[in-house]
Amino acid sequence: MPQSDVVVIGAGISGLAVAEALHRSGRTVTVLEARPRIGGRLLSDPLDLGASWFWDGEQRVRAMTDRFGIATFPQHIAGDAMIDERDRVHRYPGNPIDGPARRFAHGAASLTDALSGQLPEGTVLMGQPVVEVSDNLCVTTADASWQSQHVVIAVPPAVAVMTMRLPHALPTNLLAVCLRTPVWMGDTIKVVAMYDEPFWRADGLAGAAMSRVGPMHEMHDLSGPDGSPAAFFGFARASQPDGLDETDVCAQLARIFGPRAGFPQKLQIQDWSREQWTNPGSAKGYVPSAPDHSLFGHAVYQQPQLGSRLHWSSTETATHYAGHIEGALEAAERTVRDINTS
Numbered sequence: 001m002p003q004s005d006v007v008v009i010g011a012g013i014s015g016l017a018v019a020e021a022l023h024r025s026g027r028t029v030t031v032l033e034a035r036p037r038i039g040g041r042l043l044s045d046p047l048d049l050g051a052s053w054f055w056d057g058e059q060r061v062r063a064m065t066d067r068f069g070i071a072t073f074p075q076h077i078a079g080d081a082m083i084d085e086r087d088r089v090h091r092y093p094g095n096p097i098d099g100p101a102r103r104f105a106h107g108a109a110s111l112t113d114a115l116s117g118q119l120p121e122g123t124v125l126m127g128q129p130v131v132e133v134s135d136n137l138c139v140t141t142a143d144a145s146w147q148s149q150h151v152v153i154a155v156p157p158a159v160a161v162m163t164m165r166l167p168h169a170l171p172t173n174l175l176a177v178c179l180r181t182p183v184w185m186g187d188t189i190k191v192v193a194m195y196d197e198p199f200w201r202a203d204g205l206a207g208a209a210m211s212r213v214g215p216m217h218e219m220h221d222l223s224g225p226d227g228s229p230a231a232f233f234g235f236a237r238a239s240q241p242d243g244l245d246e247t248d249v250c251a252q253l254a255r256i257f258g259p260r261a262g263f264p265q266k267l268q269i270q271d272w273s274r275e276q277w278t279n280p281g282s283a284k285g286y287v288p289s290a291p292d293h294s295l296f297g298h299a300v301y302q303q304p305q306l307g308s309r310l311h312w313s314s315t316e317t318a319t320h321y322a323g324h325i326e327g328a329l330e331a332a333e334r335t336v337r338d339i340n341t342s
Helices: 013-024 059-068 109-116 157-163 172-180 246-257 325-340
Strands: 003-009 029-032 072-074 080-084 089-092 102-104 130-133 138-141 145-153 188-195 205-211 216-221 230-237 266-271 310-312
Touching: 003 013, 013 029, 013 109, 013 325, 029 145, 059 109, 059 325, 080 246, 145 325, 157 172, 188 246, 205 246, 216 246, 230 246, 246 266, 310 325
Parallel strands: 003 029, 003 145, 080 205, 145 310
Antiparallel strands: 072 102, 080 089, 130 138, 138 145, 188 230, 188 266, 205 216, 216 230
16 A cells, blocks of 8 residues: 555645645655546636636735746726626726736646646646545545545545545534535636637726626636737526526627627636536535535634544635635645644
8 A cells, every 4th residue: 555644635726735835845745636637626728717816915826926937917907897787788987896806827727737846746646536534544546545644635625525435533513514614616607708809998898797687697807918818707606407508608798798799719618516526516416505605714624633634725624715726825834834743
């Protein structure tokens, strides 16, 4: 049986940040990722289909971009917003929807790419969904088992509880909190529509919109630096049993931003609610209702379990910036500190 000082479950931003920091401190690490790719909810293809932004005050993200030389640029917010009501679409002077934020010149996945590039070959194993973590911290997939001193669960708590057999010694109240903790993006569809140019800017529009009609309820400019590539993105709730209809999406874009918007060069729909490793109920078509976001950063996630050897490290477990990249990095920082001081 292979052994590592630490086994990290999940190769998203938090899991890779844990692995990279522990590797630098001299520990041996194995990262097990269920998907055939790294990044988790950081997915750039080529524009961001998952996380996109970071904000002032999110110093961990800023420090990482500085450390790895990852170029960033300001989110486009200049211009008027559009409001899509049931009976009309109207233009709102100024842009009350967007605030100052920054984007990654080559996509948010450049963060996870940079972290994984610091790890020795063979550290990150993809296509390895974990099926069990035993009481003695033996981590098992369909292919192999790893014995470790520490296990880091760097996937959303609800995903962990619903897809793995976890140690019997874990408190039942902790597992109950895990099951009720919402998965950030777990009920969300992200739509990206790409064009040859950001034509809305010439019309004095910010590319931002809110809608009471749908299918998308919120839209923003997703164009790259200097407007290239040109794109909108929108969020939709996962309520359609057959998924989001592209015709409805294009019709809404045309209604809000004009006829040209209804004919994107490329339309991408990333339905996170149907991703098994983001929404654990996706196979049943289940979307949690009335999620309780007060459970983000719950006290049960702040203390390691099983003699300080099992750790929770996903953005949902962060006490600040939960749901953000910054929250994922805060959780990773806590986890690394707990392991290095144990």
